[in-house]
Amino acid sequence: MGTPILQVQNVNKRFGGLKALDDVNLTVMEGTVHAIIGPNGAGKSTLLNTFVGRLIPDTGTVTFAGQSLIGRKPHEINQLGVSRVFQTPEIFEDLTVAENVMIPAFASRDGAFRLHGWESLSREAGIRDRAMACLEDVNMADKRAMLAKNLSRGDKRRLEMAMCLVQEPKLLLLDEPTAGMSRADTNNTIDLLRQIVDAKSITLAIIEHDMHVVFSLADRISVLAQGHVIVEDEPQRIKGNPKVQEAYLGGAHL
Amino acid sequence: MTPTKTNDRILLAVFSLLVLAGPILLAPFGAGYPDLLQKFAIYGIFALGFNILFGLTGYLSFGHAAFLGVGSYAAVWMFKLLSMNVIPAIVFAVIVGGLFSLVIGYVSLRRSGIYFSILTLAFAQMSYNLAYSVLTPITNGETGLQVTLDDPRILDGGASGQPFSNLFGLNMIETVDASVLGMPVQFNVGFYVCAAILIGCFYISMRLFRSPFGMMLKAVKSNQNRMSYTGLNTRPYTLAAFVISGMFAGLAGGLLAAMDPLAGAERMQWTASGEVVLMTILGGAGTLLGPVLGAGLIKYFENIFSAINEGVLMDFWSFLPETLQHALVSVSSLFVGEGWHLTLGLIFMVIVTFLPGGLIEGASRLGRLVTNRGKGENGAARPAPAPAE
Amino acid sequence: MDAILLQILNGLDKGSAYAMIALGLTLIFGTLGVVNFAHGALFMLGAFCAVTLDALFSMEMVALSATETTAWGTPLEIRTPYVEAWFGDFGHWLSEWSVPVSILLAIPFMLLVGLVMERGLIRHFYKRPHADQILVTFGLAIVLQEIIKAFFGANPIPQPAPDALSGMADFGAALGMEAGAIVYPMWRLIYFLFAAVVIGAVFSFLQFTTFGMVVRAGMADRETVGLLGINIDRRFTLMFGLAACVAGLAGVMYTPILSPDYHLGMDFLVLSFVVVVVGGMGSLPGAVAAGFLLGILQSFASMNEVKQILPGIDQIIIYLVAVVILLTRPRGLLGRKGVMEA
Numbered sequence: 007m008g009t010p011i012l013q014v015q016n017v018n019k020r021f022g023g024l025k026a027l028d029d030v031n032l033t034v035m036e037g038t039v040h041a042i043i044g045p046n047g048a049g050k051s052t053l054l055n056t057f058v059g060r061l062i063p064d065t066g067t068v069t070f071a072g073q074s075l076i077g078r079k080p081h082e083i084n085q086l087g088v089s090r091v092f093q094t095p096e097i098f099e100d101l102t103v104a105e106n107v108m109i110p111a112f113a114s115r116d117g118a119f120r121l122h123g124w125e126s127l128s129r130e131a132g133i134r135d136r137a138m139a140c141l142e143d144v145n146m147a148d149k150r151a152m153l154a155k156n157l158s159r160g161d162k163r164r165l166e167m168a169m170c171l172v173q174e175p176k177l178l179l180l181d182e183p184t185a186g187m188s189r190a191d192t193n194n195t196i197d198l199l200r201q202i203v204d205a206k207s208i209t210l211a212i213i214e215h216d217m218h219v220v221f222s223l224a225d226r227i228s229v230l231a232q233g234h235v236i237v238e239d240e241p242q243r244i245k246g247n248p249k250v251q252e253a254y255l256g257g258a259h260l
Numbered sequence: 261m262t263p264t265k266t267n268d269r270i271l272l273a274v275f276s277l278l279v280l281a282g283p284i285l286l287a288p289f290g291a292g293y294p295d296l297l298q299k300f301a302i303y304g305i306f307a308l309g310f311n312i313l314f315g316l317t318g319y320l321s322f323g324h325a326a327f328l329g330v331g332s333y334a335a336v337w338m339f340k341l342l343s344m345n346v347i348p349a350i351v352f353a354v355i356v357g358g359l360f361s362l363v364i365g366y367v368s369l370r371r372s373g374i375y376f377s378i379l380t381l382a383f384a385q386m387s388y389n390l391a392y393s394v395l396t397p398i399t400n401g402e403t404g405l406q407v408t409l410d411d412p413r414i415l416d417g418g419a420s421g422q423p424f425s426n427l428f429g430l431n432m433i434e435t436v437d438a439s440v441l442g443m444p445v446q447f448n449v450g451f452y453v454c455a456a457i458l459i460g461c462f463y464i465s466m467r468l469f470r471s472p473f474g475m476m477l478k479a480v481k482s483n484q485n486r487m488s489y490t491g492l493n494t495r496p497y498t499l500a501a502f503v504i505s506g507m508f509a510g511l512a513g514g515l516l517a518a519m520d521p522l523a524g525a526e527r528m529q530w531t532a533s534g535e536v537v538l539m540t541i542l543g544g545a546g547t548l549l550g551p552v553l554g555a556g557l558i559k560y561f562e563n564i565f566s567a568i569n570e571g572v573l574m575d576f577w578s579f580l581p582e583t584l585q586h587a588l589v590s591v592s593s594l595f596v597g598e599g600w601h602l603t604l605g606l607i608f609m610v611i612v613t614f615l616p617g618g619l620i621e622g623a624s625r626l627g628r629l630v631t632n633r634g635k636g637e638n639g640a641a642r643p644a645p646a647p648a649e
Numbered sequence: 650m651d652a653i654l655l656q657i658l659n660g661l662d663k664g665s666a667y668a669m670i671a672l673g674l675t676l677i678f679g680t681l682g683v684v685n686f687a688h689g690a691l692f693m694l695g696a697f698c699a700v701t702l703d704a705l706f707s708m709e710m711v712a713l714s715a716t717e718t719t720a721w722g723t724p725l726e727i728r729t730p731y732v733e734a735w736f737g738d739f740g741h742w743l744s745e746w747s748v749p750v751s752i753l754l755a756i757p758f759m760l761l762v763g764l765v766m767e768r769g770l771i772r773h774f775y776k777r778p779h780a781d782q783i784l785v786t787f788g789l790a791i792v793l794q795e796i797i798k799a800f801f802g803a804n805p806i807p808q809p810a811p812d813a814l815s816g817m818a819d820f821g822a823a824l825g826m827e828a829g830a831i832v833y834p835m836w837r838l839i840y841f842l843f844a845a846v847v848i849g850a851v852f853s854f855l856q857f858t859t860f861g862m863v864v865r866a867g868m869a870d871r872e873t874v875g876l877l878g879i880n881i882d883r884r885f886t887l888m889f890g891l892a893a894c895v896a897g898l899a900g901v902m903y904t905p906i907l908s909p910d911y912h913l914g915m916d917f918l919v920l921s922f923v924v925v926v927v928g929g930m931g932s933l934p935g936a937v938a939a940g941f942l943l944g945i946l947q948s949f950a951s952m953n954e955v956k957q958i959l960p961g962i963d964q965i966i967i968y969l970v971a972v973v974i975l976l977t978r979p980r981g982l983l984g985r986k987g988v989m990e991a
Contacts, residue, residue, distance in 0.1 A: 084491035098482040109479050112472050113491035123473040320780045374779050378922050379975055382968040385919055394961030594799050605791035612785045
């Protein structure tokens with residue numbers, strides 16, 4: 007509980023004349039839910055992109071469990087133990103729900119590549135069971151034979167979650183997971199995430215706009231504004247913080 | 261037909277039976293002669309391999325004819341250097357096809373989508389051009405590579421007499437004429453060699469489709485981005501698929517040469533690659549039977565349809581009054597004989613536009629209409645063709 | 650120096666053809682986002698416009714002479730092309746200049762073909778993956794070439810250039826060098842000038858007209874243009890017609906250089922795509938520049954001196970360049986960053 011799992015130190019990134027990330031320092035502790043919030047254009051997505059190897063910062067380090075994440079390929083980062091949920095659920099639309107979860111299961115068992123062309127899927131009971139267990143955790147077991155493209159938006163999100171969970175990741179990254187969701191769906195997602203956090207010892211790093219979500223889940227919050235972390239603190243103390251209110255300037259209702 | 265172990269076994273058994281009974285089944289259609297039957301089998305193998313790349317991963321290669329050509333050349337060189345026995349020739353063809361596709365695939369797969377297609381196109385044309393010009397010591401340029409009486413043929417103890425491609429003494433061109441139900445049927449050694457290999461390749465294809473590897477390939481087509489973020493390195497998967505399909509193509513090329521020991525560069529043109537694309541799509545890309553079906557149909561069209569001449573057409577339309585008959589003969593003659601490519605092109609356009617899953621999809625749609633199964637609960641019926649069928 | 654200049658000239662006519670075809674391809678890809686494998690067939694159709702017109706002009710009426718006889722004693726046949734019979738000297742001039750005159754036929758015909766193609770087929774494939782577009786246009790290319798083969802036969806049909814413009818031009822003299830230093834077939838120079846005019850016209854159209862400006866905006870960001878309430882679709886249809894026209898015109902004027910036959914389209918298609926990729930898939934200047942560059946490069950690679958060091962290089966040089974570019978700089982020479990980077 008007291009060990010840092012993701013450490014961002016002195017990260018700077020400039021795009022031409024724009025300083026997108028300005029000496030960002032951030033530490034996510036193991037087993038916690040850490041939210042990153044901030045007004046639009048604050049640099050949240052840019053920061054996330056450095057976590058997942060999509061963007062190489064000009065200076066600074068991004069370390070996960072002792073290993074640097076900078077410039078790594080996405081599959082390497084995943085094999086280290088980082089799973090990611092996208093703003094719009096990224097799933098395998100043409101495959102069934104069960105297959106969608108089996109693939110990540112294979113990836114975590116077999117690594118980045120294995121030429122298992124002679125084995126039969128029907129014999130992979132272990133993988134199948136793991137997949138079904140995760141589908142049950144997200145209440146999607148009954149839909150296992152459906153084609154993923156026929157799922158509702160909320161179900162796709164849950165499927166994506168199952169795909170991440172089956173890999174038993176050390177860190178789960180969520181990029182605005184409730185964007186565009188109805189109130190009901192959002193609450194469902196919050197419950198699901200709460201369930202996951204309580205049941206498994208996964209660390210969550212969430213980028214969110216919806217304050218209701220943030221305050222329901224987060225143990226710690228980092229507030230990003232204009233590429234710089236202006237405050238990092240517990241949720242209760244963030245609420246009344248004048249610097250945060252100033253940054254939002256009539257934005258989210260805290 | 262949902263993929264289960266039993267269903268797969270039945271499918272394999274039925275397929276094997278149909279293939280082995282080929283000479284009998286196709287005799288009434290005028291398609292039962294050895295040369296054509298061999299082509300059915302060989303192009304079926306070519307298309308099966310191509311399907312593993314295009315049908316599963318979605319990567320459209322226009323360069324596979326190069327691997328076919330290379331396989332042919334490799335086989336003929338074995339005939340010249342080692343023996344007229346087809347085994348070393350075929351084995352060498354597969355190896356060379358695999359190596360060649362490893363090199364080209366390694367480079368081409370650094371890009372995806374249209375860039376990948378154009379890269380494969382460029383490589384195919386390069387190979388074709390080189391085969392005609394610089395590499396003539398290996399390929400014998402325009403004349404094509406042939407087997408001669410003076411070839412070393414080390415394992416055969418030096419050639420004497422007319423060299424025949426054979427399987428441990430059994431010549432490929434030997435044919436047994438028989439009669440089944442009053443029809444003349446020809447059982448040809450060469451065809452049965454190809455048929456056995458076709459069945460083997462079908463089995464391999466089936467195993468690949470049903471394996472975790474096959475599922476990964478489908479994932480590449482579905483969402484390559486998600487695949488990387490799930491911890492899978494997509495490049496080795498696509499390269500493996502590319503090389504496997506290259507080996508199938510080399511095998512097909514080797515068999516072509518084994519049946520008729522000569523190799524020419526025209527097999528390597530990009531338009532010849534277009535042919536295997538047509539076959540796979542016509543039959544149904546991503547299905548097991550589709551490629552074989554497509555290959556068979558196109559070869560049938562090429563040989564039979566193109567032989568339909570005015571006489572045949574006149575007979576066909578003879579039930580009509582004379583002026584109408586002549587008019588329809590003129591119109592339909594555009595589409596047959598020399599014009600069979602036109603028919604093929606039109607069919608292809610129709611399939612790509614309206615029935616992208618090919619004939620297999622068409623058949624399964626018809627099947628659903630007839631049995632009125634329609635969509636099950638939870639949309640369980642796949643609109644895309646299921647792997648078996 | 651002479652040799653170099655000669656090679657550059659040598660590369661210009663093929664390069665001009667590549668440039669014009671690639672220009673059309675890029676227009677279609679940039680505006681409609683469609684990969685058109687039938688574009689080579691459009692080049693071929695243009696060439697066959699010239700063939701058709703020439704055939705028309707060569708149609709003769711036969712009259713029997715009242716006075717002269719053949720060696721067998723039968724009346725001599727006087728064959729007069731209809732065009733001469735009706736229009737006299739002008740008719741004779743027309744049939745000699747049939748290739749340039751075909752431009753007048755080709756423009757409306759190719760526009761029509763382009764419009765029909767876009768409305769009838771291409772428009773249904775906008776949302777479909779590139780692979781499907783390639784496949785259906787590939788099928789269309791086969792159909793078009795087979796139709797031509799059915800009507801015109803399988804053999805190349807030579808189309809002579811008008812007498813005044815065939816023969817050699819003393820290029821060297823024009824540059825102030827000694828007479829006879831560099832001699833070059835006049836029609837090929839004309840072709841290059843023609844290409845320059847056509848390409849210039851297209852660029853001017855895009856640069857200086859409102860229509861062109863809308864198209865350029867649509868190429869840069871189609872969605873926004875649509876959101877601005879501009880009906881981009883109709884304009885794009887016209888662009889397709891225009892691209893078809895350019896390809897067709899390239900084909901018409903190329904006929905004296907290379908006798909057209911039904912697989913002319915396929916022959917030029919592969920290289921045209923390679924050119925587009927080298928130039929940059931969304932870039933019009935890139936397509937044109939790459940066309941000329943690759944034409945000249947191929948010409949240099951055909952020089953005997955070069956072939957001695959690297960035999961066979963002329964066959965593969967263009968493809969090699971394409972492979973190198975695709976691997977090192979996939980957006981091409983002048984392409985925009987992020988266009989189809991995969």
